[in-house]
Amino acid sequence: DVKVTQSSRYLVKRTGEKVFLECVQDMDHENMFWYRQDPGLGLRLIYFSYDVKMKEKGDIPEGYSVSREKKERFSLILESASTNQTSMYLCASSPTRTGYEQFFGPGTRLTVL
Amino acid sequence: QQQVKQSPQSLIVQKGGISIINCAYENTAFDYFPWYQQFPGKGPALLIAIRPDVSEKKEGRFTISFNKSAKQFSLHIMDSQPGDSATYFCAPTGFQKLVFGTGTRLLVSP
Numbered sequence: 073d074v075k076v077t078q079s080s081r082y083l084v085k086r087t088g089e090k091v092f093l094e095c096v097q098d099m100d101h102e103n104m105f106w107y108r109q110d111p112g113l114g115l116r117l118i119y120f121s122y123d124v125k126m127k128e129k130g131d132i133p134e135g136y137s138v139s140r141e142k143k144e145r146f147s148l149i150l151e152s153a154s155t156n157q158t159s160m161y162l163c164a165s166s167p168t169r170t171g172y173e174q175f176f177g178p179g180t181r182l183t184v185l
Numbered sequence: 186q187q188q189v190k191q192s193p194q195s196l197i198v199q200k201g202g203i204s205i206i207n208c209a210y211e212n213t214a215f216d217y218f219p220w221y222q223q224f225p226g227k228g229p230a231l232l233i234a235i236r237p238d239v240s241e242k243k244e245g246r247f248t249i250s251f252n253k254s255a256k257q258f259s260l261h262i263m264d265s266q267p268g269d270s271a272t273y274f275c276a277p278t279g280f281q282k283l284v285f286g287t288g289t290r291l292l293v294s295p
Contacts (some may be wrong), residue, residue: 091198
């Protein structure tokens with residue numbers, strides 16, 4: 073079974089703090105993705121990566137950056153957290169570049185005070 | 186950017202009934218049309234998907250109907266069960282990315 077794990081289920085941070093969200097997948101997938109999920113908005117793509125040290129902006133990259141130093145690990149970074157970044161963050165991985173199946177982690181509920 | 190419109194926002198169906206969720210899209214370059222299912226506290230998981238050269242696909246109680254000319258596809262859940270209560274997302278795929286709809290919260294009453 074593919075397993076995607078995220079470092080925290082719940083996280084509370086203060087405005088201005090630097091926040092790291094970690095994601096690890098154990099199936100040697102090439103592709104990894106970060107989404108945020110908000111009620112009424114569905115899932116929106118923040119960043120994605122098709123290879124180590126490679127990253128591409130998704131639909132809402134502002135205020136975020138990512139790091140992929142190893143194939144199995146994809147980190148999302150909030151350089152200076154703001155209250156409008158309070159959300160559920162979901163990491164996903166997939167084995168193929170054009171495939172429609174992505175495997176999701178359980179999510180991190182981030183609250184920025 | 187409203188590439189994908191999903192309806193209804195929420196749905197209550199009695200046990201044994203049929204649940205129908207619709208998705209309309211604008212981008213004709215989408216190449217797969219999947220539905221994802223999400224239970225509380227979990228990430229979404231692929232439920233069923235269809236290619237654009239097929240008009241219908243059935244897997245157990247779940248069926249996708251696809252209307253290419255109308256740029257719409259729908260999910261039908263036959264004999265709905267309380268265990269089907271979840272949030273459902275359409276997520277047409279194109280340019281190597283999924284584009285998620287806004288989600289439909291389904292509640293199947295016992």
